[in-house]
Amino acid sequence: xTEELPRLARPDSVEELSELVAAAHRDLRTIGxxxxxxxxxxxxxxxxxxxxxxxxxxxxxxxxSPGDLILVxxxxxxxxELTRVAxxxxxxxxxxxxxxxxxxxxxxxxxxxxxxxxxxxxxRLPLREVVLGVTVVLADxxxxxxxxxxxxxxxxxxxxxxxxxxxxxxxxxxxxxxxxYPKPQTQGxxxxxxxxxxxxxxxxxxxxxxxxxDRSPGVAATTVVMVEGLPESVESRTRQIIDANPxxxxxxxxxxxxxxxxxPVTIRASVSPALVPELVGQVAxxxxxxxxxxxxxGSAMGVFDLGIxxxxxxPTIATRVVLEHLRSWxxxxxxxxxxxxxxxxxxxxxxxxxxxGFGLMTTIKDRFDPDGLLxxxxxxxxx
Amino acid sequence: xxxxxxxxxxxxxxxxxxxxxxxxDENERKTYECDGLAVHRTVPALVIRVxxxxxxxxxxxxxxxxxxxxxxxxxxxxxxxxxxxxxxGVLIVMSTMRDILDIDPLAQRAIVQPGVINLNLxxxxxxxxxxxxxxxxxxxVCSIGGNVAENSGGAHCLKYGFTTNHVTGLxxxxxxGDIVEIGGDxxxxxxxxxxxxxxxxxxxxxIVTEVTVRLTRLPEAVETLxxxxxSTDAAGEAVSDIISAGIMPAAIEMMDALAIEAAEKxxxxxxxxxxxxxxxxxxxxxxxxxxxxxxxxxxxxxxxxAGEVRVxxxxxxxxxxxxxRKSAFAAVGRISPDYIVQDGVIPRxxxxxxxxxxxxxxxxxxxxxxxxxxxxxxxxxxxxxxDGSIEGQTELAETASxxxxxxxxxxxxxxxxxxxxxxxxxxxxxxxxxNEDLDxxxxxxxxxxxxxxxxxxxxxxxxxxCGEPPRRTSGEHPLQAAGKAELF
Numbered sequence: 001x002t003e004e005l006p007r008l009a010r011p012d013s014v015e016e017l018s019e020l021v022a023a024a025h026r027d028l029r030t031i032g033x034x035x036x037x038x039x040x041x042x043x044x045x046x047x048x049x050x051x052x053x054x055x056x057x058x059x060x061x062x063x064x065s066p067g068d069l070i071l072v073x074x075x076x077x078x079x080x081e082l083t084r085v086a087x088x089x090x091x092x093x094x095x096x097x098x099x100x101x102x103x104x105x106x107x108x109x110x111x112x113x114x115x116x117x118x119x120x121x122x123x124r125l126p127l128r129e130v131v132l133g134v135t136v137v138l139a140d141x142x143x144x145x146x147x148x149x150x151x152x153x154x155x156x157x158x159x160x161x162x163x164x165x166x167x168x169x170x171x172x173x174x175x176x177x178x179x180x181y182p183k184p185q186t187q188g189x190x191x192x193x194x195x196x197x198x199x200x201x202x203x204x205x206x207x208x209x210x211x212x213x214d215r216s217p218g219v220a221a222t223t224v225v226m227v228e229g230l231p232e233s234v235e236s237r238t239r240q241i242i243d244a245n246p247x248x249x250x251x252x253x254x255x256x257x258x259x260x261x262x263x264p265v266t267i268r269a270s271v272s273p274a275l276v277p278e279l280v281g282q283v284a285x286x287x288x289x290x291x292x293x294x295x296x297x298g299s300a301m302g303v304f305d306l307g308i309x310x311x312x313x314x315p316t317i318a319t320r321v322v323l324e325h326l327r328s329w330x331x332x333x334x335x336x337x338x339x340x341x342x343x344x345x346x347x348x349x350x351x352x353x354x355x356x357g358f359g360l361m362t363t364i365k366d367r368f369d370p371d372g373l374l375x376x377x378x379x380x381x382x383x
Numbered sequence: 384x385x386x387x388x389x390x391x392x393x394x395x396x397x398x399x400x401x402x403x404x405x406x407x408d409e410n411e412r413k414t415y416e417c418d419g420l421a422v423h424r425t426v427p428a429l430v431i432r433v434x435x436x437x438x439x440x441x442x443x444x445x446x447x448x449x450x451x452x453x454x455x456x457x458x459x460x461x462x463x464x465x466x467x468x469x470x471x472g473v474l475i476v477m478s479t480m481r482d483i484l485d486i487d488p489l490a491q492r493a494i495v496q497p498g499v500i501n502l503n504l505x506x507x508x509x510x511x512x513x514x515x516x517x518x519x520x521x522x523x524v525c526s527i528g529g530n531v532a533e534n535s536g537g538a539h540c541l542k543y544g545f546t547t548n549h550v551t552g553l554x555x556x557x558x559x560g561d562i563v564e565i566g567g568d569x570x571x572x573x574x575x576x577x578x579x580x581x582x583x584x585x586x587x588x589x590i591v592t593e594v595t596v597r598l599t600r601l602p603e604a605v606e607t608l609x610x611x612x613x614s615t616d617a618a619g620e621a622v623s624d625i626i627s628a629g630i631m632p633a634a635i636e637m638m639d640a641l642a643i644e645a646a647e648k649x650x651x652x653x654x655x656x657x658x659x660x661x662x663x664x665x666x667x668x669x670x671x672x673x674x675x676x677x678x679x680x681x682x683x684x685x686x687x688x689a690g691e692v693r694v695x696x697x698x699x700x701x702x703x704x705x706x707x708r709k710s711a712f713a714a715v716g717r718i719s720p721d722y723i724v725q726d727g728v729i730p731r732x733x734x735x736x737x738x739x740x741x742x743x744x745x746x747x748x749x750x751x752x753x754x755x756x757x758x759x760x761x762x763x764x765x766x767x768x769x770d771g772s773i774e775g776q777t778e779l780a781e782t783a784s785x786x787x788x789x790x791x792x793x794x795x796x797x798x799x800x801x802x803x804x805x806x807x808x809x810x811x812x813x814x815x816x817x818n819e820d821l822d823x824x825x826x827x828x829x830x831x832x833x834x835x836x837x838x839x840x841x842x843x844x845x846x847x848x849c850g851e852p853p854r855r856t857s858g859e860h861p862l863q864a865a866g867k868a869e870l871f
Contacts, residue, residue, distance in 0.1 A: 067623055067732035068761070090629065121570075125544045128579055136823075144823035145816070150728045151541070152760040153797035154534050154583050155804055155815055156842060157824040161547070161579025170575070182629035199489065203512070205603040207669050233671045272568035274490035302570045332552075332567040352573065357565040360557075360831070361575045367830040380573045 005029070005051065012057040014135060014143055014174045021172065022141025024051045030373050031139075033168045035110030036078060038101040042114065042266075042340045043167060044351070046377040055109055058174060061085055063149065070132065070149055072177040075109025082108060086180050094181040095127040096120040096210075099258035109173040115165030118258040119210035119226065121301045122202055127164060130179045134160045136171035139369040149177035162364070169379035170368045184209075184228035188238040191251040195221040195280040198300035202273060204244070206237040211300035213280060214256055217293030221280050223300070224254055261295040263307025264315045266340040269326055271302045272333050279304065279326075279334075286325060292318040305339065315341075320349045327353050337380065352381045388449045389428045392473060395445040396431070400438060406430035415474050418459040418466040419521075423806050427454070427468030432476045436554055436562060436592040439475060443590065444560030446473055446836055454838045455590045457498060457529030460521040462724055463805030465533060465585045465841055472839075475590065477528050483507055484593070491598045492551065492568055497528025497591055501535075504596070513598035516543040519801070520709045531591050534583030536801040538634040538708070539665070541759040543599065545801075547582035552595030555581065558588070558832035568595060580827060585803050586838040588831040602667035605633075606677050607701040610662045611655030611690040615639050615754065618660040619734040621687040622758045625664070626731075628683060630676050632759060636663040636708050639738075641753035642715070642766070643707075649714030652707030655691040662758065663708050711755040712766065719751070719768035721777070723784045726802040727791030731761035740790050741765055748783035750776070762800035763791070789814065804842045812844055822847065 005027060011017040024031050029050025034040075058074035061082070065071075066089030073082055079093065079102045086092050096118025097111050106116065112131055133147030136159070146159030163173055187209070192201075201211045201223065209228045215221035227237045242248045260266060271279050280296060283306065287294045292315075298304030308322060309315030319341065326336040331354055338351035355361070358381055365383045368374075397405065406412055407429065416424040428451075433439050446453045452472035459466055459478075468474045481498035488511035495504060501522040505514040517530055518537035525535070530546045531553070543549075552566035565577045581588055612618040618637055625632065638646065638661050643654050654661050664680055666673045681692055695701040715722050729737050738754065745752040745767075753766040765787050769780035788798050788811055798804070798811045812821060821843060829849035831837070839846065 065730060065732060067627065068730040069626070070730070090627075125548060128576060129544050129548050138823065142819050142823065144820045146820065146823070148728075148795075148797045148815075150730055150761055150796050150800075152536060152545075152728050152757070152762045152800040154536075154545075154801055155797050155799050155808075156812060156821070157827050158534075158547075158579055158583055159823060159827065161576045162827065164579070165574075165576055182626075182631060185629070203488075203491065203600055205600070205669060207600075207602075207672075229672055230675050233669060233675060236671050237669055268571075268573075270569040270571040272490045272492065273570070274487060274492075274568075332564075333569060335567075335569055335572050337573045355574050356567065356572055357563055357577045358574065360563060360565075360577060364575055364827065364830040367826050383574075 008052045008054065010054040010057045014058070014137065017053065017058065017172065017174055018137050018141045018143050020051065020053065021137050021139070025140045025371070025373060028371060028373065030376050031172070032375060033172055035076060035107035036101070036105035038104045038106040039110060039114045043378050044346045045343055046375065053172065055107060062175070064089070066091055066180065069151055069180045070177055071180055072149055072175065073108055074175045075107060075173045077108050079106045079108060079111055087183065089180070090183050091180040092183045094125060094130045094179055096258060098260065100260060108176055112164050112173055112176055113166060113168050117303070119212050119299060121299045121303070122208055122210060124209065128161050131160045131164055131176055132179055133177040134163050134173050135175045136163055136173055138171045139371065139374050147177070151179050167379045168375035169365060169383050170374065172374070186231045186234045187226055187228040188234040189251040189253055190225045190238055190241045190248050192223040192225065192245045192248045193220065195223055195277055197245045198223045198276055199273065201225050201241070202300050206240050212257070213276070213296065213298060213300055214254070215280060215283065215296040217287060217295055221296070224251065256297065260305055261297050261307040263295055263309055264311065264342060265308040265319045265338065265345055267306040267308060267319065267322060267336055268339040269304045269306055269334065269336045273300065273302045275333055276300050276302055282325070286322060290318055290321055294322065316345050316348045319345055323349060323353065331356055355381055386428070388451050389471065389473070391449045392445045392451050393429060395448065396442055399441045400431065404432050404434070404438070406432065415456065415468060415476070418456065418461045418464060420462050420464040420805070420807055423464040423467045425468045425470050427474035428471050429473045430476060431473060432479045434479050436556065439556045439590055439592050440560050440562050442473065442475055443556050443558065447559050447834065450834060450836065452836050452839050455528070455532070455586045457526035457532070458500070458524050460525040461529060461533060461803060461805065462726070463799070463803040463807040465803050465805035467806050469839065478526060480592065486511065488513055488598070490568055492595055493598055494593065494595050495527050497526060497531070497594060499527050501525050501527055501530060508598050509601065512601050514601055515596060516549055516599040517546045520712070527594055527596070528591055531582050531594055532584065532586045533801070533803040538636055538757060541757065542631050542633050547579055549597045550578055550582055550594060551597055553578060553581060553591050554593035556590045556592055558834065558837040566595065585805060585841050587828060587841055589837055604670040604673040605665065605667045605701070606673045607695040607704050608664045608677065608680060609654065609693040609704045610664065610684045611658035612660045612662065613688055613690070614659040615738050616735050617687045618662050619738070619758065621662065621684045621689065623732060624683040624686065625680055626759065628679050630679060632664050632680070633667040634663065634665040635757070635759040637661070637756055637758040638708065638711060639754040641751060642711050642755045645714040645718045645753060646707040646711050648717045650706050650710050652703055654707055658690060663704055708755070715753055715766045715768065719770070721769050721771040723767040723780055725763065725765045725767065725784050725787050726799045727763050727788050727796060728800040729761045729763065729791050729794045729796040731759070733794050734758065734761065737763070737790060737794060741787055744783050744786045744790070748779045750780050750783050752783065757800070760800070761796065806841055809842055809844045812842065
């Protein structure tokens with residue numbers, strides 16, 4: 001049996017995927033999953049798997065019903081292609097996906113497994129609520145579905161949410177039903193110097209779709225507020241934002257919008273929205289104190305990527321200092337984990353910190369994948 | 384009944400709980416025999432009214448030690464029997480944990496105990512310009528802990544999402560009695576989405592004793608419209624057109640003629656006379672958007688022969704429009720001695736054919752069906768009316784009700800959109816899910832509650848034994864680990 005199972009396979013159906021996984025399970029081979037390959041540099045690299053599954057063959061759109069706001073597609077379908085399909089009904093995929101990953105061929109399954117997010121976090125449902133149902137293949141090859149394909153459903157446990165952000169460590173997503181959203185007619189951008197306006201913007205009546213903060217090393221931060229909707233409304237609300245914020249200027253979509261800053265190490269920091277100005281200030285002070293460049297970019301709702309270092313020096317110590325400093329705020333207010341780093345850094349820093357509920361997560365992993373075959377080492381905390 | 388085990392629990396917890404917290408008197412226990420679904424009744428062996436996380440942990444630990452099942456109960460307004468007690472178990476009443484611990488408008492967060500009434504939180508947050516978005520029709524009496532257990536929706540969840548979208552942190556007492564903190568004030572925490580699986584788990588994965596919720600900004604403008612149509616078909620087509628015009632209303636609710644008649648009798652809501660259906664459409668957001676959208680909604684409604692269009696000019700009028708809708712379930716009691724509420728979901732675009740099939744089912748079974756539903760998301764609430772005192776009527780109503788759920792499933796829908804499975808719809812789960820699907824859900828349950836003590840008998844028709852917790856191996860073949868073979 002072992003010699004019949006290839007090292008690399010590209011299944012064309014859920015059944016074929018299931019057979020491959022069942023065979024790997026019999027042989028106790030580890031399994032890696034390849035979608036668009038756009039998150040391979042994120043999370044620890046993991047060991048070379050005994051079977052690598054290329055999901056590109058599972059890329060069909062099986063259902064698209066604009067009237068019901070739903071789209072069902074194979075995990076290997078690209079986000080770019082699904083966006084195009086949704087646009088045929090004047091709709092869009094409800095969640096924002098990172099533009100850099102979408103441009104590089106990010107797939108639906110990969111985006112769900114890695115919980116990929118973009119700037120539009122305000123007044124929009126997050127990715128986990130947009131995934132209405134999934135079909136997964138479990139570690140032993142069992143095909144199971146959870147959720148459904150209607151926008152409202154509370155029957156049984158919401159395993160679709162469990163799979164969202166699981167980094168392929170609990171099951172392999174074969175297909176997903178996602179909710180669509182009407183495509184706004186226009187968008188407007190306002191640029192505001194500093195980060196102070198961010199907090200008042202997310203709570204303001206102009207109902208922004210996104211409030212992003214960008215701060216390059218050694219430079220003051222900029223806040224960009226985005227509103228979307230009918231042209232008259234966008235124009236009026238853009239004006240309101242400009243009137244309310246000294247120094248605010250109408251702008252266009254910044255080149256960095258929905259794109260991660262390139263740095264040797266990226267730390268994902270999530271904070272209570274009330275602490276966002278404090279975080280931005282702290283990053284500037286930390287940069288001065290340790291003499292190391294830190295790039296900050298993310299949503300005023302409290303999710304940031306911190307890019308640590310430049311190409312000329314080893315980022316290990318700076319990464320450790322930033323992580324320790326941020327974590328001293330306490331996990332109720334903040335979580336900070338390493339998202340992307342060179343292989344050498346992973347072993348040298350406490351990449352995950354204390355994760356609330358980690359004991360339960362370990363038990364879940366052990367129940368779903370007792371042999372530890374699925375994407376070993378790719379999940380958070382080594383799960 | 385194995386009374387000795389419950390007695391052991393009682394002996395173990397008595398020293399740790401204040402006087403009055405433990406209810407042993409049979410008559411008093413009987414007052415907890417059912418939740419909002421009164422057809423399923425069981426008197427619990429023991430009732431405990433708790434006031435803190437520590438007390439819940441003490442109680443659950445004792446239950447775990449003596450293998451006694453336990454059920455958490457909030458306000459008891461659930462419509463699927465989710466809080467139906469266990470005859471040989473302990474009912475843990477959470478409604479005595481009802482403090483709002485903190486409201487932080489700047490962070491858009493509040494921390495509440497699970498017994499806090501849904502509407503009370505919004506009332507407390509309103510002066511700061513915020514509210515708690517999930518708004519089930521029972522919001523003036525249901526608890527936030529219950530909302531978490533059921534992942535409650537409400538009329539506004541199409542736009543704002545279910546309870547799960549509004550919870551960022553929880554304190555959980557596990558089925559073993561351990562206290563675990565999950566999430567917090569920050570919007571994202573690393574790892575598996577434990578909040579996502581706990582919301583809507585109907586009390587089967589442990590007991591939530593504290594909830595950190597997201598507060599939502601009160602919109603600048605709210606506009607509520609009541610629109611009369613000749614038929615549900617016409618109203619349904621108008622809904623389709625409104626949604627394809629790119630409008631995402633905060634709510635679109637529909638009621639048919641029978642439901643209108645009931646509401647009128649109960650609360651005199653003054654809905655358009657003779658209408659075959661009404662739509663309640665609520666728009667919210669920036670004032671300019673609401674203005675533009677209102678005109679589009681009215682135009683699309685007129686395209687489908689809308690009769691009277693009433694726009695609420697103030698909160699009093701808005702309240703009256705909503706009163707008719709929100710009291711519809713209770714109102715049906717005015718026109719029928721008994722009724723069953725169903726909660727099936729269909730793809731919204733199939734509304735017309737499905738309503739036609741429902742009336743065929745009603746005719747064939749000889750019962751009347753009133754329809755009240757969330758038209759924006761296809762969540763039906765057919766009310767099957769019957770008179771239980773007439774022999775055979777109850778069975779006919781149950782048959783009609785089951786056939787309606789089968790109809791929803793045949794359209795690719797769900798057996799429940801927001802009321803939960805509970806004890807009521809567990810038997811329908813195998814019609815929606817395969818054995819493999821259900822077994823997969825059991826894997827999750829086994830991770831949280833391997834001894835099957837937390838609200839047993841709910842959601843799943845035939846629970847499986849969990850077996851020993853697996854021991855994780857390295858994932859390497861023994862030969863490979865020993866360096867004797869390389870995998871290819």
